[in-house]
Amino acid sequence: MDFQFGEKEEQFRLEIREFVKENLPKGFIGNMFEEEHTDENWAFAMSIAQKLAKKKWLTISWPKEYGGMGASTWQKVVFAQEAGYWGIPGIGMGVSGTAWVGPSLMLFGTKEQQEKYIPLIAAGDPDGVWCTGYSEPDSGSDLASLQTTAKRVGDNYIINGQKVWTSCAHKARYIWLACRTQQNTEKKHQGLSLIIVDMKSKGLTLNPLKNFMGGHVFNELFFDDVKVPVENLVGVENNGWSQLMTALSFERGLALSAGGACVRILDELVEYAKETDRIDDPFVRQSLADLAIDIETLQILSFESAWKEDQKKIVIYEPSRDKALCDQLLEKVSRVGSDILGVYSQMDIMNKDPRWSKLKGSVEHVYYYCIGLAIAAGTTDTQRNIIANFGLQLPRSY
Amino acid sequence: MDFSLGVEQKLIQKSVREFFTKECPKDKVRELKETKSGFDSKMWKKLVKLGYLGLIFPEEYGGTEGEFLDLMIFMEELGRNITPCPFFTTVALCGIPIVKFGTDEQKKAILPKIIEKGHIWTLAQTEKKANNYSNEIELTADLSGDNYVLNGTKLFVPFANSAKQILVVARTQKGKDANHGITLFMVDAKTKGINIEVIPTAAKDCRCEIVFKDVKVPKENILGTKDKGWEIVDYIFQQASVLKAAEMSGGCQAVFDIIVNYTKERKQFNRSIASFQAIQHRLVDFMGRIEGLKFLVRKAACEISTGNSSARLNSMAKASANKIYHDLCYHSIVLHGAIGWTEEMDIGLYHLRTRSLLFDMGDVHFHKEKIADELQFHSPAFKEVYS
Numbered sequence: 121m122d123f124q125f126g127e128k129e130e131q132f133r134l135e136i137r138e139f140v141k142e143n144l145p146k147g148f149i150g151n152m153f154e155e156e157h158t159d160e161n162w163a164f165a166m167s168i169a170q171k172l173a174k175k176k177w178l179t180i181s182w183p184k185e186y187g188g189m190g191a192s193t194w195q196k197v198v199f200a201q202e203a204g205y206w207g208i209p210g211i212g213m214g215v216s217g218t219a220w221v222g223p224s225l226m227l228f229g230t231k232e233q234q235e236k237y238i239p240l241i242a243a244g245d246p247d248g249v250w251c252t253g254y255s256e257p258d259s260g261s262d263l264a265s266l267q268t269t270a271k272r273v274g275d276n277y278i279i280n281g282q283k284v285w286t287s288c289a290h291k292a293r294y295i296w297l298a299c300r301t302q303q304n305t306e307k308k309h310q311g312l313s314l315i316i317v318d319m320k321s322k323g324l325t326l327n328p329l330k331n332f333m334g335g336h337v338f339n340e341l342f343f344d345d346v347k348v349p350v351e352n353l354v355g356v357e358n359n360g361w362s363q364l365m366t367a368l369s370f371e372r373g374l375a376l377s378a379g380g381a382c383v384r385i386l387d388e389l390v391e392y393a394k395e396t397d398r399i400d401d402p403f404v405r406q407s408l409a410d411l412a413i414d415i416e417t418l419q420i421l422s423f424e425s426a427w428k429e430d431q432k433k434i435v436i437y438e439p440s441r442d443k444a445l446c447d448q449l450l451e452k453v454s455r456v457g458s459d460i461l462g463v464y465s466q467m468d469i470m471n472k473d474p475r476w477s478k479l480k481g482s483v484e485h486v487y488y489y490c491i492g493l494a495i496a497a498g499t500t501d502t503q504r505n506i507i508a509n510f511g512l513q514l515p516r517s518y
Numbered sequence: 519m520d521f522s523l524g525v526e527q528k529l530i531q532k533s534v535r536e537f538f539t540k541e542c543p544k545d546k547v548r549e550l551k552e553t554k555s556g557f558d559s560k561m562w563k564k565l566v567k568l569g570y571l572g573l574i575f576p577e578e579y580g581g582t583e584g585e586f587l588d589l590m591i592f593m594e595e596l597g598r599n600i601t602p603c604p605f606f607t608t609v610a611l612c613g614i615p616i617v618k619f620g621t622d623e624q625k626k627a628i629l630p631k632i633i634e635k636g637h638i639w640t641l642a643q644t645e646k647k648a649n650n651y652s653n654e655i656e657l658t659a660d661l662s663g664d665n666y667v668l669n670g671t672k673l674f675v676p677f678a679n680s681a682k683q684i685l686v687v688a689r690t691q692k693g694k695d696a697n698h699g700i701t702l703f704m705v706d707a708k709t710k711g712i713n714i715e716v717i718p719t720a721a722k723d724c725r726c727e728i729v730f731k732d733v734k735v736p737k738e739n740i741l742g743t744k745d746k747g748w749e750i751v752d753y754i755f756q757q758a759s760v761l762k763a764a765e766m767s768g769g770c771q772a773v774f775d776i777i778v779n780y781t782k783e784r785k786q787f788n789r790s791i792a793s794f795q796a797i798q799h800r801l802v803d804f805m806g807r808i809e810g811l812k813f814l815v816r817k818a819a820c821e822i823s824t825g826n827s828s829a830r831l832n833s834m835a836k837a838s839a840n841k842i843y844h845d846l847c848y849h850s851i852v853l854h855g856a857i858g859w860t861e862e863m864d865i866g867l868y869h870l871r872t873r874s875l876l877f878d879m880g881d882v883h884f885h886k887e888k889i890a891d892e893l894q895f896h897s898p899a900f901k902e903v904y905s
Contacts, residue, residue: 122520123817387898409886417810508798515793
């Protein structure tokens with residue numbers, strides 16, 4: 121047993137911190153899903169993306185032949201942790217560019233698709249920004265029931281339907297779209313396909329959906345006879361579900377970077393408590409310690425998942441376990457943080473004023489955004505269902 | 519990073535599990551509650567014969583010089599089986615500090631007797647304040663000729679009624695700093711003036727009151743340095759917290775197995791109750807917490823093994839164990855329904871130990887305070903990078 125990072129990884133950590141020092145404003149705290157709120161935030165995030173691209177860190181987990189860094193599991197872990205801690209913006213290339221569009225294209229894409237899309241993502245190019253079209257108004261947790269159709273007509277697909285809660289669609293050049301290419305299949309998982317759609321396509325309408333804090337993350341998309349060339353089909357027609365599941369499995373760094381972000385907020389809260397003398401309050405001390413335990417626990421578990429993947433062991437329920445714990449931890453971070461900030465925890469996150477917003481508004485941000493994260497990529501309860509089924513082998517409950 | 523157990527630990531895990539399953543089945547655990555000594559002396563002799571008492575002690579005193587991790591795995595298995603025996607008090611609370619702070623002479627005299635003869639030791643620390651801080655130590659030890667004379671009362675001392683020797687935390691000096699003036703004495707349990715009474719605890723796990731009345735202890739029986747005993751107590755706490763947490767982690771794993779199996783088997787409304795989401799989600803949340811606890815304890819133990827003992831992690835391990843053990847026992851019994859509330863089921867045996875396990879080596883508030891101390895004096899990365 122060994123729970124320490126190697127020297128190589130610690131060296132890499134220092135390199136990342138050097139990058140942070142050079143490229144982020146002093147004291148910067150990056151918040152999750154904040155970069156797409158405003159044009160100003162977005163421009164900054166993209167400028168960082170391009171700098172990360174130069175270092176190959178943007179595509180750290182990709183193989184070298186596709187423009188990635190070909191990093192080891194533990195380098196990836198360190199990067200995810202640090203990215204979370206420092207809130208390094210611009211690392212996603214939209215919601216999905218680096219996380220699953222690139223890796224999926226490497227597995228299922230044609231040579232032409234690989235050559236056309238992959239370099240744009242790896243370079244941090246605005247045309248390498250992607251959103252993902254999975255959820256629909258009537259297909260949330262029950263994703264396989266989705267109804268958006270793509271009908272083959274000659275050399276084109278004609279797409280009709282509606283997607284919703286589409287994060288970052290207003291910044292994306294392309295959408296990674298899950299749709300139905302075959303009707304009346306025996307099972308709902310059959311007859312689905314993944315298709316690449318240019319966001320500039322005719323017949324595609326975007327409607328922003330602001331969240332209740334005033335932030336712009338979500339959108340709804342309407343597809344009205346959108347014509348897409350057949351070469352935009354990814355992989356095998358009607359085999360979309362298994363490709364989609366593979367793609368989802370690429371998205372496993374979330375708990376690692378969220379863990380890093382939690383450590384940062386804890387560090388900031390401890391400093392804040394020291395500066396305001398609240399550190400002497402036994403309640404504050406107990407709350408901070410309690411938080412520290414849960415953060416350490418989540419980190420260890422997310423390292424364990426990484427270790428299993430590194431050992432080529434089959435990882436089944438672990439990412440769901442980490443996600444469920446992560447959802448709960450973020451909520452707790454925000455609650456403990458808010459209790460410590462007291463009256464200052466009520467600030468508007470859309471208009472951060474240094475006079476009023478403590479810790480750059482990061483606690484208030486997590487307070488509202490942890491809710492979104494508990495819903496995204498499978499709600500906490502959906503994760504619990506998965507763990508019950510596949511981790512504990514309990515009968516399916518739904 | 520490597521989350522797997524080493525060859526040595528796997529072997530210990532397997533053999534200890536087999537040993538306890540065979541030598542101390544749950545009916546035996548039930549029977550032992552009703553006995554005076556609270557443990558099975560025949561099983562104890564077998565443990566000694568197999569060399570487990572010397573698991574991590576130096577070879578020169580008859581031990582096998584294993585790693586701390588080996589001991590942690592042993593404790594996981596002991597907790598999994600809730601085997602009542604004075605292993606923890608002898609090895610963790612007394613043997614470990616004797617190895618570290620004893621003179622060569624003391625070690626030669628004591629350790630082989632523990633390892634080869636199974637001499638039972640225990641630590642007498644708790645007094646009426648029972649807060650695990652140095653200000654609770656009021657039992658006095660005054661020098662008189664070549665002896666110290668001990669007067670006072672110790673509480674909840676585990677297995678004192680069976681102990682050959684007691685390591686007593688006493689006050690040799692009273693001043694402003696409560697940490698100063700504490701001295702540890704190794705006292706023969708048969709010394710005149712010692713009166714031991716078993717306290718009626720729920721688990722019937724032989725927690726004793728010891729009254730010391732003019733008990734004479736030769737001055738060479740001091741462990742470590744006079745007045746600097748609190749340092750030793752802290753040393754004991756650091757390691758024993760992790761070992762107690764390991765015991766609890768093993769207990770949690772066992773309780774979890776019991777409840778998962780039970781809910782799978784139990785049928786109502788023509789289906790297994792494990793198919794209900796309300797039950798599944800509770801089980802799933804516990805699984806995450808128990809796996810987290812297991813690795814937290816193992817990480818803390820691993821750092822001790824490599825000589826990088828971390829006070830923060832040690833306290834996290836015990837606090838985390840405390841947070842989970844009660845919740846898990848409570849919910850697992852409730853999930854059983856009425857049958858869980860009967861003495862027929864093993865699960866109650868685990869819950870009877872909850873309160874003593876939670877108090878041993880510090881309750882959750884005690885450890886969170888220690889963690890807060892560490893947080894307060896730690897310099898965060900952002901301050902360094904953005905300085």
